[in-house]
Amino acid sequence: MAIISRGFRGRPRPAGNRLPPGQYETRDFPVLSAGPTPRIDLASWSFDIKTEAGVEHTWTWQQLTALPTEEPVVDLHCVTKWSKFETRWRGVSLDVLMEDVETAAEYALVRAYGGYTTNLPLEDLLDGKAWVAYRYDGDDLAPQHGGPARLLVPHLYLWKSAKWVRGIDLLLKDEPGFWETAGYNNYGDPWREQRYWGD
Ligand SMILES: Nc1nc2c(c(=O)[nH]1)N[C@H]1C(S)=C(S)[C@@H](COP(=O)(O)O)O[C@H]1N2
Numbered sequence: 656m657a658i659i660s661r662g663f664r665g666r667p668r669p670a671g672n673r674l675p676p677g678q679y680e681t682r683d684f685p686v687l688s689a690g691p692t693p694r695i696d697l698a699s700w701s702f703d704i705k706t707e708a709g710v711e712h713t714w715t716w717q718q719l720t721a722l723p724t725e726e727p728v729v730d731l732h733c734v735t736k737w738s739k740f741e742t743r744w745r746g747v748s749l750d751v752l753m754e755d756v757e758t759a760a761e762y763a764l765v766r767a768y769g770g771y772t773t774n775l776p777l778e779d780l781l782d783g784k785a786w787v788a789y790r791y792d793g794d795d796l797a798p799q800h801g802g803p804a805r806l807l808v809p810h811l812y813l814w815k816s817a818k819w820v821r822g823i824d825l826l827l828k829d830e831p832g833f834w835e836t837a838g839y840n841n842y843g844d845p846w847r848e849q850r851y852w853g854d
């Protein structure tokens with residue numbers, strides 16, 4: 656009988672297997688963008704969290720980068736089937752950004768410069784599961800990968816990790832984002848292979 660240890664979060668999976676079903680490993684870092692790479696001046700850059708009551712919490716670039724950071728090392732899984740292991744980031748945990756935010760919302764709609772959106776349950780942004788990341792592999796995050804800053808939610812397919820993130824709306828009712836409206840799965844758990852609606 657196989658012994659499967661249950662982590663404190665996530666689904667049990669066979670020890671040593673870090674490749675979700677249907678994925679292959681790549682060493683490259685492919686670029687996938689639905690539109691052009693927006694250029695954002697750091698002097699006018701901001702990130703906000705807007706609650707269902709209309710309260711807005713805003714950080715300038717200077718304010719964001721003054722917050723305590725973490726250095727997550729995580730595996731990435733794209734719905735187009737590549738996975739990249741052990742990527743190194745630096746960013747601010749959503750737990751830090753949500754510290755003073757009062758909300759009863761259960762859903763989040765993430766907004767990016769350029770118009771891209773993606774939705775997920777608010778709890779998937781909390782408890783050490785998500786970051787606003789602005790450094791990758793020891794360097795400033797490159798524009799094509801979402802610089803100045805992107806959301807990083809590695810336990811879901813990578814389309815949930817909005818590049819060029821500019822804000823998050825906290826919502827009482829779920830609202831599908833760009834790819835979710837186009838037929839991608841509303842949740843997107845790579846371990847359950849939730850690629851499309853109905854998976
Ligand atoms: N703003 C924005 N974020 C985005 C996308 C996009 O088109 N626009 N594409 C998503 C998809 S489908 C993937 S797979 C990843 C790709 O990230 P990468 O280009 O850094 O590999 O970004 C996600 N975040």
Ligand SMILES: [Mo]
Nearest residue numbers: 687733734814
């Ligand atoms: Mo993707």
